[in-house]
Amino acid sequence: xxxxxxxxxxxxxxxxxxxxxxxxxxxxxxxxxxxxxxxxxxxxxxxxxxxxxxxxxxxxxxxxxxxxxxxxxxxxxxxxxxxxxxxxxxxxxxxxxxxxxxxxxxxxxxxxxxxxxxxxxxxxxxxxxxxxxxxxxxxxxxxxxxxxxxxxxxxxxxxxxxxxxxxxxxxxxxxxxxxxxxxxxxxxxxxxxxxxxxxxxxxxxxxxxxxxxxxxxxxxxxxxxxxxxxxxxxxxxxxxxxxxxxxxxxxxxxxxxxxxxxxxxxxxxxxxxxxxxxxxxxxxxxxxxxxxxxxxxxxxxxxxxxxxxxxxxxxxxxxxxxxxxxxxxxxxxxxxxxxxxxxxxxxxxxxxxxxxxxxxxxxxxxxxxxxxxxxxxxxxxxxx
Numbered sequence: 001x002x003x004x005x006x007x008x009x010x011x012x013x014x015x016x017x018x019x020x021x022x023x024x025x026x027x028x029x030x031x032x033x034x035x036x037x038x039x040x041x042x043x044x045x046x047x048x049x050x051x052x053x054x055x056x057x058x059x060x061x062x063x064x065x066x067x068x069x070x071x072x073x074x075x076x077x078x079x080x081x082x083x084x085x086x087x088x089x090x091x092x093x094x095x096x097x098x099x100x101x102x103x104x105x106x107x108x109x110x111x112x113x114x115x116x117x118x119x120x121x122x123x124x125x126x127x128x129x130x131x132x133x134x135x136x137x138x139x140x141x142x143x144x145x146x147x148x149x150x151x152x153x154x155x156x157x158x159x160x161x162x163x164x165x166x167x168x169x170x171x172x173x174x175x176x177x178x179x180x181x182x183x184x185x186x187x188x189x190x191x192x193x194x195x196x197x198x199x200x201x202x203x204x205x206x207x208x209x210x211x212x213x214x215x216x217x218x219x220x221x222x223x224x225x226x227x228x229x230x231x232x233x234x235x236x237x238x239x240x241x242x243x244x245x246x247x248x249x250x251x252x253x254x255x256x257x258x259x260x261x262x263x264x265x266x267x268x269x270x271x272x273x274x275x276x277x278x279x280x281x282x283x284x285x286x287x288x289x290x291x292x293x294x295x296x297x298x299x300x301x302x303x304x305x306x307x308x309x310x311x312x313x314x315x316x317x318x319x320x321x322x323x324x325x326x327x328x329x330x331x332x333x334x335x336x337x338x339x340x341x342x343x344x345x346x347x348x349x350x351x352x353x354x355x356x357x358x359x360x361x362x363x364x365x366x367x368x369x370x371x372x373x374x375x376x377x378x379x380x381x382x383x384x
Contacts, residue, residue: 033365035357036372037320038303042349045299045337048292050241051270053211057283058273059203061175063088065190067096067168078181082173082201089171089198091190096166103159110155114148121145177203178279202283207276209240209252211289212267218257238272239290250275254291300347301340302333306355317347318354318361326354326365 069091076088121141127133173179180200184190190198240248252274261268272289274281281287308316314330321327331346347353354361355372 032368033357033360034368034370035320035326035354035361036370037352038306038355038372040300040302040343040347040349040351040353042298042300045296045301045342046292047294047296047335047337047342048290049213049217050288050290051211051213053209053270053272053287053289055281055283055285055287056208056210056271057177057202057204058206058208059175059177061173061177061201062197063171063173063199063201064194064197065089065091065168065171066192067091067165067190068192069093069095069169069190071184071186071188071190073186074182074184076179076182078179078199080179082176082179084173084176086173087170088173088179089184091169091171093166093169096162096169100159100162100166103155103162107152107155107159110148110152114145114152117141117145117148171198173201175201175203177201204279204281204283205276206273207281207283208255209238209272209274209281209287209289211270211272211291212265213257213270215261215266215268218268236292238274238292240274241288241290243286248274248281248287252289296342298349300343300349301337302331302343302347302353303355304336304339304341306353306358307333307341308358315341318358318363319347320352320354320367320369324366324369326361326363326367328363 071089072092073090074088075090076082076086082088121138121144124133124138124141128135128138178201180202182199183196184198236254238252238254240250240252242248252272255271255273257271258269270291272291302317306317308318310316310330315333316328316330319327319329329346332344333341334344335342352369354367357367361367
């Protein structure tokens with residue numbers, strides 16, 4: 001009897017507990033997983049790319065003698081800054097000074113001969129009027145005068161040539177810049193237009209940076225600009241990263257790009273120019289430059305952690321549709337921007353992309369949606 005009473009009491013307690021449970025919300029099955037989503041919104045995105053390159057001197061001049069002779073003096077210190085027109089070397093001027101003096105004497109003689117020929121032609125012309133001389137005599141006098149004028153012009157040219165050669169004994173800097181080591185010393189015999197240079201002057205402020213970019217990427221960029229998918233940057237700025245990882249303090253400007261593609265590499269050379277007041281950049285340094293490409297006016301950014309690769313290596317995402325069900329979608333992305341991917345196609349503004357709880361869901365699963373709160377580190381940058 002007691003056993004039957006215990007069973008009755010147990011049944012009553014179970015019924016009471018069922019009656020006290022809260023009813024389930026209509027349409028919400030027990031155990032519905034929660035997921036965090038990011039709602040896509042279009043935004044203007046500055047696009048840039050990082051390209052490898054090397055520094056190149058802005059201008060370079062190799063110093064060579066233009067006349068032959070013995071080097072008397074070197075008038076600069078190796079490594080110093082020189083100005084255009086500054087005398088760098090002095091060749092023995094004595095032979096050229098003598099040639100100049102001889103040319104001056106020849107010019108004076110030619111002037112005297114011309115003066116005499118002009119006076120003679122004038123007298124004969126007067127005598128011709130009285131028939132005291134023949135016409136032939138007058139013609140000979142005119143020819144002598146013209147010959148004297150030609151000899152005078154030749155003497156003047158010889159004098160100018162002698163003066164130029166004398167000036168060339170002072171070898172001057174053609175440009176301003178930093179001069180390197182000298183390959184000759186005093187007493188060396190120099191030859192006009194010799195193959196070996198005496199020294200090299202490099203202008204390093206400003207300085208060029210030659211960058212290389214894939215021709216495929218360049219064509220893609222041009223098409224996007226033509227189609228209006230990207231907005232051109234009015235003045236392309238370039239940021240330089242040095243070989244040690246530091247960022248160069250000055251920004252540069254894009255100058256031009258080559259009109260031909262290197263057939264061996266398929267790359268195009270792009271030249272940028274940077275200020276270099278303190279000489280921090282030297283020719284031949286390896287650098288990386290961040291170049292602004294344009295602005296994507298309606299870009300959609302997908303968090304990298306939301307991207308899933310299919311067995312066929314296709315990019316896909318899980319999103320929540322209007323019925324709060326999970327949906328898988330194949331998309332296309334173009335580049336990484338910070339902790340995001342820039343979407344090309346497959347999604348649109350307003351789509352809710354799942355970023356947390358992916359391991360608990362599969363396509364068709366009903367879910368409870370929570371809006372994802374971005375953390376401080378999840379900010380998009382313009383670098384590729």
